[in-house]
Amino acid sequence: MSRKLSRREFVAAAATSSAALLATPYVRGAHAAGKLSIGFWDHFVPGANATSADIVKEWAEKAKVEVRIDYITSLGNKLLLTGAAEAQAKAGHDILAMATWRVHNYAEQLEPVNDVMEPILRQNGEANGTVKYLGQVNASWMAVPATIGSSILAPCSRIDLMKKYAGIDVRAIYPAGSSPLADSWTMDVFLKAAEACHKGGFPFGIGLGETPDSVVAAGAFFQSFGAQLVDVKGNLTVKTDEVRQALEFYKKLIAFLPPDVPAWDDASNNKWLISGRGALIMNAPSAWAVAKRDAPQIAEQCWTHGFPAGPKGRFAPYLPFFWGVWNFSKNKEAAKSLLAHLSQPSSIEKLVVASGGYDLPAYEKFTNLRVWAEAEPPKGTLYHYPNPHNHQRLSIAAWPAPPKIAQQIFTQATLTKMCLRYSRGEAMENSLAWAEGECEGFMRG
Template identity: 70%
Template sequence: MISRKVGRRRFVAGTAVASAAFVAAPFVRGANAAGKLSVGFWDHWVPGANKATEALVKEWGEKNKVEVSMDFITSQGNKLLLTTAAESQAKSGHDVLAFSTWLPARYSEQLVPMNDVMEPLIKENGAVNGTVEYLGKLNGKWLAVPATSGSQIKGPCSRIDLLKKHAGIDIQAMYPVGGAPKADAWNLDNFLKAAEACQKGGNPFGIGLGTTSDSVDTAGALFHAFGAQLVNAKGDIVVKNDQVRQVLDYYKKLMQFLPADVPSWDDASNNKFLVSGQGSLIMNPPSAWAVAKRDAPQVAEQLWTHGFPVGPKGRYAPFLPYFWGIWNFSKNQAAAKSLITFLSQPSSAEKMTNASQGYDLPSFEKLTTFKVWAEESPPKGTLYHYPNPHNHQTLSIAAAPAPHKIAEQIYTQAIQTQMVVRYAKGEAMDKTLDWAAKELEGFTRN
């Protein structure tokens, strides 16, 4: 954990952030406002990306005369998750903390309501996508604010040359820079044909079916594309339905054309597979491309990030937002809200996105057209379609729309990928569905 301290001066109540008149004035005020603030950020994968966040916090701290201490906490080894749990139990720690995906709902009773921050931000920056609302809002109360840093779409990243060579697909023509997708024919049937062609050509798709996030997220998008729910929004177990049967049958066909060891893949496996030059397509944010640019430039110059194939019930892409939340035991909630609002301004979001080489993805509608995505290279424009600028696909998360406490367990226990592997390896459909139903019954009781 790396600590940075900025703005070593005491807080002066009522000071507004200069970049936007409304940013700090409604929040940073009052006799009880303290002169210190402690923030725990997610430690970024992309080298140098943390520096933009440091600079922004330093700017805010100096203008508002607040002494801010920053910790960048890695998610490797579940350190950020463990930090969150420890602070929740101790009722002591950071004023502001980064919360991944399901955690705002998990800690909803200990988080400060953020409606007074989110409502002006939505008015200024546009609506957030449905997945952010599902994860970050409960019973009309915003639990946290979607963070720019760390939020990501895990869409397809393909080899331009290999898709042309093996499958006859010009992915750049299908997803042109500066224009809307021309992807009506990019459906699950043609996706399966392309996977078969690339496998026969010696460069298969690298789609994991393990129990970690990358595999679960991809499975979630495919389940959504078939309209396949395990548990509905009311909490009813509905796993034994035709849509689930259809997606399992589809996945069984797809697995024939994937590397044999994909059930054991973790979140690093698909990245390594692509960067090594073996793979034609993976599902990932631009981190794999960024690594290839550094370590295998001949691979990077052939990579193109684009949309997911459309299924019977629509075109979905996995979206994993991070959030910034404030503990209700924070002693400086006003200043914390001010800082989060400042970090959510368009200029701040763009600086963080630029520093991450386009990896970071703001959740607000008006913040998905920054120049970085059209200009990043090689090849130029490779990330243009990454932020979904034309609303080409629905951003989703696996296990939705189940109630959070059930959905989080479906997600963390990788029920969907386990179902796929069990069935693809020869287990009878009914036995797979019975196994899933029993697991889900346990989740609903808990």
């Protein structure tokens, strides 16, 4: 799955840098350790690519390796198509950035990286469960979690509108610098707040389209009810009380959302917040950052915080990236050495700072960097974005189904389509039967 535009609009349509591959060679006269080619995701934050290039250059100088970096945009599925072409040709970059499901897609063409991950995990702490789910195949690490590009689609609320219309002080529930007091932040409270803000003329902006922002949000809502379409063993679990509860919740929620949310893409929720028309969206801090630049009076009222809790827990929509080493790489030793360097604490912190706090490391020891605590306005607005107190579980839609099935549920937007069918008047059992048929097809495939 390749990311869509959405949060890439952080810098106003990703500026012009993501229009094509940008090559940055670092050539040394003495080829003591050979050559290395890297395909990084082309970051939308000004300066972020330069920072990753500097880190690579620092390593290359010491390792005496000639390095070439290509920054590959996700616009037009360029990164996805690059991976598919290289896997088929068995030629290309030594290291390639891969989003979400691609590690499982290319597992047979990837070099195992347990030898890289073991010391990284000892140093940085455990990786979160979603990264393990997506980055491991048969309990073996097939790619290294990438700090660059990984993000949570967290609720970002307007402080003033939530107070005025819903009577909720999000800063009191999620105080900067302190543990959240989130027991009262439940699905029932969330739904009432959505209704109140809708009546006040500032609806929540939660998409129901077929692109990742809509799908991962739906996944977190379903998981909070314990709703799974396919379980961890690959069994169909569509026709359960939990799935019915999730559908009922969504039917109520949809009534309080903007009428065009079924057509939203990943840019729509950003625009909704920045325009001043919405009280809450689900997004990484890119929308806030654009507001900070283009609509500072709105940015001053934004607060990023945790997901509401459902009957089965609190889940945060999460989209991680990975760095994979092809098994046809011509310099696997150097590739692994560089990935270990990129995963050092000093490198991780530089990458997070360069992204303005957007990028999220996968490791438990990296949820409290200063960049999030010090972000403003208002001061502390990003403190809870990285889940520093581990009060919610990071998740991806369609988990815990086997990844190859889950990917199809995700890519085909089965969750949002099912919610729309039911909300538009289709009988519950018919919506469930449709979803079950879709999943049966994915399982056969």
